[in-house]
Amino acid sequence: xxxxxxxxxxxxxxxxxxxxxxxxxxxxxxSANVATGFHAGDPLVMEKTVKLAKKYGVKVGAHPGFPDLVxxxxxxxxxxxxxxKAMVIYQVGALRTFCIANGVELQHVKPHGAMYNxxxxxxxxxxxxxxxxxxxxxxxxxxxxxxxxxxNAAKKKGxxxxxxxxxxxxxxxxxxxxxxxKEGSMITDEDLAVSRVIRMIKEGKVxxxxxxxxxxxxxxxxxxGDGEKALAFVEKITEALKKEDxxxxxxxxxxx
Numbered sequence: 193x194x195x196x197x198x199x200x201x202x203x204x205x206x207x208x209x210x211x212x213x214x215x216x217x218x219x220x221x222x223s224a225n226v227a228t229g230f231h232a233g234d235p236l237v238m239e240k241t242v243k244l245a246k247k248y249g250v251k252v253g254a255h256p257g258f259p260d261l262v263x264x265x266x267x268x269x270x271x272x273x274x275x276x277k278a279m280v281i282y283q284v285g286a287l288r289t290f291c292i293a294n295g296v297e298l299q300h301v302k303p304h305g306a307m308y309n310x311x312x313x314x315x316x317x318x319x320x321x322x323x324x325x326x327x328x329x330x331x332x333x334x335x336x337x338x339x340x341x342x343x344n345a346a347k348k349k350g351x352x353x354x355x356x357x358x359x360x361x362x363x364x365x366x367x368x369x370x371x372x373x374k375e376g377s378m379i380t381d382e383d384l385a386v387s388r389v390i391r392m393i394k395e396g397k398v399x400x401x402x403x404x405x406x407x408x409x410x411x412x413x414x415x416x417g418d419g420e421k422a423l424a425f426v427e428k429i430t431e432a433l434k435k436e437d438x439x440x441x442x443x444x445x446x447x448x
Contacts (some may be wrong), residue, residue: 196393197354197412197443198430199223199335200422201255201304203241204232213423218244220426222442223251223412225302225335228283231257231265235286242290251442252296253335256283257304265305266372273320276307280324288328299444300354301325302335303342312340312368319345326351333447338409339367354411354443357392359385359425362401367408370401377401382424386432389413393438412443 202218203226204211211232218224226241227233233241245252256279257265271279284301291298303311303321311318318341325332326349333352336342346353360379362370370377379385392398392410399405415426433440 193437193439194393195439195441195446196410196433197222197446198415198426198433198440199225199253199302199356199412199443200415200426201225201227202244203227203237203255205237206232206234206261214241214244216423217415217426218248218250220430221250221415222440223253223299223335225253225255225300225304225414226287227304228254228256228287230259230279230283231261231263231304238287238290239294242287242294242296246294246296251299251444252287252291253300253302253333254284254287254298255302255304256280257307260306265307268306268310273316276311276317277320277324280321281328284325284328284332298329298332299442300333300335302356308336309369311342312337315341315345318342322346322349322351333443335412335443337367337369338407352447354447355409356412356414357389357398357408357410358414359389359429360416360421363398363406363408365400365402365404365406367406374401380421382421382428385425386428389429390432390436390438393433394436411446 198221202214202224258269322345334346398408
C-alpha cells in the first residue's frame with residue numbers, strides 16, 4: 193500500500209500582515225513547516241501556529257530561512273557555513289521551545305526558499321545545515337528533495353531524511369525546481385497538479401518543463417500555503433489520494 197505525507201508552509205504572517213490560509217489548509221495536511229521569524233513569522237504567529245497544529249493533530253516542523261523579510265527569504269545571500277549553521281540553530285531552537293511549551297513534539301526541519309535551493313547544490317552550506325539540525329536534536333527528520341546535497345550530508349551524519357516533491361512547481365531535468373522567474377515554473381491547473389502527484393507517488397516519475405520524464409521519490413508532498421490556489425490544491429489532492437487508496441500519514445510514520 194502506498195503512503196505519503198502532505199506538508200504545507202504555514203505561520204508566514206508577520207505582525208499586521210496576513211499571509212496564507214492556515215486555518216483552512218491545516219485540516220487537510222499531516223505536517224506543517226512553520227516559519228521561524230527570519231523570512232516570515234514572528235513569536236506570536238509561531239505560537240499560534242503550533243497551537244493550531246496541536247488542535248488538528250498535525251505534526252510540526254521548523255522552516256528556517258535567510259534573514260530576508262522583504263524578499264520573503266527567496267533571494268540568494270552570500271553567507272559563510274558558520275553563519276548558516278548559527279541561523280538554523282537559532283531558528284529551530286526558537287520553534288522547538290514553542291513546541292515544548294505547548295506539549296508538542298518537533299518532527300522535522302525544512303529549510304526555506306533560497307536556503308533550500310542553494311543548499312541543494314552547495315556542499316558546504318548543506319553540511320552546515322545538517323550539523324545545525326543534528327546538534328539541536330539528532331532525531332529530527334530532514335525534509336528535502338531527491339538529489340539535494342543536504343540528503344548526502346544527512347546520510348553521512350545519520351540524520352533521517354524524508355524526500356519531498358512539489359504539487360505546484362515545475363521541475364528541471366536535473367530534478368531541481370524551475371526558478372520562479374521562469375515562465376511555467378508554477379503549476380496552476382488543479383487537475384494537472386493532482387495527476388502529477390499521483391504519478392510521482394505510484395510510478396516514481398515526473399515530467400519536467402522540457403517534457404522529459406525523470407525519476408523522483410515522494411515521502412512527502414508540499415502544497416505552498418501562500419499560493420493563490422493552495423486550498424483548492426490541497427482539497428483535490430487529499431480527495432484524489434483517498435480515491436487512489438494512498439494513505440496520508442506524517443513523515444515520522446513513513447521514514448523510520
